[in-house]
Amino acid sequence: MxxxxxxxxxxxxxxxxxxxxxxxxxxxxxxxxxxxxxxxxxxxxxxxxxxxxxxxxxxxxxxxxxxxxxxxxxxxxxxxxxxxxxxxxxxxxRQSLSARVFMMAVLVVVIWVVFIALAYGFWRWGSAEWLDPLARWIGLHR
Structure with missing residues (x-):
């Protein structure tokens, strides 16, 4: 490789x-x-x-x-x-399979948290109105 x-x-x-x-x-x-x-x-x-x-x-x-x-x-x-x-x-x-799977899982969670935080921030600033239906469904209000 x-x-x-x-x-x-x-x-x-x-x-x-x-x-x-x-x-x-x-x-x-x-x-x-x-x-x-x-x-x-x-x-x-x-x-x-x-x-x-x-x-x-x-x-x-x-x-x-x-x-x-x-x-x-x-x-x-x-x-x-x-x-x-x-x-x-x-x-x-060089890491074991279980360690690599754990690291990937943590990485996926971190990526989701970052994307959710960015989406929330853009929605709060009014730059992502397309998220309004989801925000209302979750119970969020600006």
């Missing part, structure tokens, strides 16, 4: 080639702002998708990798973050 470092490196390497070619083009002055916009967009999508099944962490790291094409701090963060992720994944794989 490939490590996160390998998966991120493969994707960023392909992006980096295109990035360098585009910088030399006629509209090269647009590359930096567009790279930063794309990088932040991918990071935000990645963060949103971390708790969902799929590749949320990979997406987040690729977003930071895109930012690292233009920002030194992102390059440093990417190296550190991928290393920490690989360490955690190695540690997790």
């Amino acid at each position: 490939a490590t996160m470092r390998q998966m991120v490196h493969e994707r960023i390497e392909r992006i980096q080639e295109t990035h360098q070619k585009t910088k030399q083009s006629r509209y090269g002055f647009l590359v930096r702002p567009l790279t930063l916009i794309l990088g932040w967009t991918v990071v935000i999508i990645g963060i949103i998708t971390i708790p969902l099944p799929g590749q949320g962490w990979l997406t987040t790291f690729v977003g930071v990798g895109i930012l690292s094409l233009e920002q030194k701090w992102a390059r440093n963060l990417l190296g550190w973050g991928v290393h920490q992720y690989d360490r955690l994944a190695a540690w997790y794989s």
Whole structure:
């Protein structure tokens, strides 16, 4: 199984080639702002998708990798973050099945609590009127 470092490196390497070619083009002055916009967009999508099944962490790291094409701090963060992720994944794989199931259960509960808290906060601020029927059913009033 490939490590996160390998998966991120493969994707960023392909992006980096295109990035360098585009910088030399006629509209090269647009590359930096567009790279930063794309990088932040991918990071935000990645963060949103971390708790969902799929590749949320990979997406987040690729977003930071895109930012690292233009920002030194992102390059440093990417190296550190991928290393920490690989360490955690190695540690997790060494745990017993019961410990892994327990950790997953706790993680699912934490994710639900966060989503419920966010939904409640948006509903209280009036940004999620679509939750009004559910709130009335539960007995909540603004």
